[in-house]
Amino acid sequence: MEQFALDSGPFAENPYPIFARLRREAPVFWHEGLEAWLLTRYEDCRKLNEDGVNFFPSYDGNPPIPYVQQLSGDPHRRIRKMMNPAFTPRALMDTVEPALAPTAESLLAPFLPTGRIEIANDYGEPMATRVVSKLLNVAREDEPWMVKTADDLLEAEANPTNQALQAVYPKNLADLRAFFAARLDEERKAPSDTLISQMVAAAELNEEELLANTMGMVVAGIETTKRLISNLIYLLVTHPEQLQMVRDDPTLLKPAIEETLRIHSPNQPIMRYAQTDVEFGGIAMPRGTRIYGLRGAANRDPDVWPDPDRFDVTRFLERGLPPHLAFGVGPHICVGAYLARRETAVATEILLKHATNIRLDPDHEVRFVNFRNRGPKELHLLFDAA
Numbered sequence: 001m002e003q004f005a006l007d008s009g010p011f012a013e014n015p016y017p018i019f020a021r022l023r024r025e026a027p028v029f030w031h032e033g034l035e036a037w038l039l040t041r042y043e044d045c046r047k048l049n050e051d052g053v054n055f056f057p058s059y060d061g062n063p064p065i066p067y068v069q070q071l072s073g074d075p076h077r078r079i080r081k082m083m084n085p086a087f088t089p090r091a092l093m094d095t096v097e098p099a100l101a102p103t104a105e106s107l108l109a110p111f112l113p114t115g116r117i118e119i120a121n122d123y124g125e126p127m128a129t130r131v132v133s134k135l136l137n138v139a140r141e142d143e144p145w146m147v148k149t150a151d152d153l154l155e156a157e158a159n160p161t162n163q164a165l166q167a168v169y170p171k172n173l174a175d176l177r178a179f180f181a182a183r184l185d186e187e188r189k190a191p192s193d194t195l196i197s198q199m200v201a202a203a204e205l206n207e208e209e210l211l212a213n214t215m216g217m218v219v220a221g222i223e224t225t226k227r228l229i230s231n232l233i234y235l236l237v238t239h240p241e242q243l244q245m246v247r248d249d250p251t252l253l254k255p256a257i258e259e260t261l262r263i264h265s266p267n268q269p270i271m272r273y274a275q276t277d278v279e280f281g282g283i284a285m286p287r288g289t290r291i292y293g294l295r296g297a298a299n300r301d302p303d304v305w306p307d308p309d310r311f312d313v314t315r316f317l318e319r320g321l322p323p324h325l326a327f328g329v330g331p332h333i334c335v336g337a338y339l340a341r342r343e344t345a346v347a348t349e350i351l352l353k354h355a356t357n358i359r360l361d362p363d364h365e366v367r368f369v370n371f372r373n374r375g376p377k378e379l380h381l382l383f384d385a386a
């Protein structure tokens with residue numbers, strides 16, 4: 001199969017036909033731009049993601065910053081163990097859950113009299129931001145700056161050839177670091193009942209680890225959740241019969257979220273380095289090889305998911321399905337998965353409660369961002385206030 005660009009052309013417009021061709025014709029494909037092998041079959045992607053011994057997210061297990069997602073083996077387990085308790089449904093019930101519905105209500109309120117809303121940036125993003133801010137005890141007035149800086153860092157990482165983004169990368173990184181260093185100091189002086197204070201109080205993490213993992217939460221928890229909220233609402237609005245099913249039976253919201261995660265996985269690449277000589281699809285890859293698994297392709301593999309391009313809110317009612325890969329599998333499985341599902345459920349419930357006859361605004365074409373995070377750039381809707 002021929003080479004293709006990731007951030008322009010047909011792939012950027014709609015990657016799914018290319019994923020299908022890759023799975024069929026070149027399930028192990030050398031991508032010249034990425035200088036890496038791309039895997040698109042479910043079983044291959046799952047193995048890459050699940051096996052934390054033969055595949056590390058960093059070249060040799062010693063990443064430049066000690067962020068949990070980049071670490072492997074014991075250093076990974078140590079930090080992950082410290083984070084897990086704050087993200088259990090029980091812990092979140094006391095900390096974040098009570099704020100979810102009031103947050104969604106207050107974000108939606110100004111739009112109700114207008115009958116129009118842009119979901120991605122005016123609803124999904126602030127919803128996800130408030131939650132991370134709550135975990136890290138970030139003041140409301142610092143949120144826009146924090147999100148913009150984190151977005152620019154992510155954009156720069158996703159576009160290594162964009163000179164403008166690369167030029168501001170070091171300053172953005174230094175600014176975000178300084179911001180969280182100050183936050184950590186404030187928590188030391190006046191502890192709060194939030195995750196960041198627990199991280200400080202645990203006294204198991206040194207300053208570098210605290211910084212990497214507070215900043216990491218901003219990068220991991222906001223854009224992804226923004227995309228999931230937007231993807232679900234987009235899919236429901238463009239599949240009115242499925243939306244009606246969810247309105248008629250609200251218990252279908254949960255499987256609808258899983259189906260959304262499968263069909264438009266917000267976070268796409270599983271990036272790993274082989275730690276031993278490995279093999280995929282009969283192709284030998286020496287230790288040190290960089291390999292990407294594409295969650296969006298794996299989650300539509302017809303060998304695993306019948307009629308994979310069909311959005312079906314009842315699909316995940318079936319028991320015994322294999323896991324979709326949207327939150328990862330294995331040691332790095334998303335620590336915020338339950339939280340993200342709750343945020344998305346509440347944001348959607350509140351929208352459906354207050355809005356009927358929800359439809360795409362014909363004056364705005366829906367364009368998607370694709371490779372790193374899949375979701376609409378903007379999602380303009382019209383509705384009648386209920």
Ligand code: HEM
Pocket residue numbers: 049057068069070080132135216217220221222224225228265266267270271325326327328329331332333334335336337339340
């Ligand atoms: C829909 C929303 C989300 C999606 C799709 C998502 C996706 C993922 C995925 C795919 C991974 C595994 C990465 C890998 O395999 O290397 C991951 C890890 C992680 N996620 Fe999420 N995430 C979401 C929300 C959140 C939230 C809300 C938080 C926290 C507030 C969070 C924090 C993390 C952290 C800290 C890790 C690293 C865990 C580790 O390496 O052990 N995520 N996420």
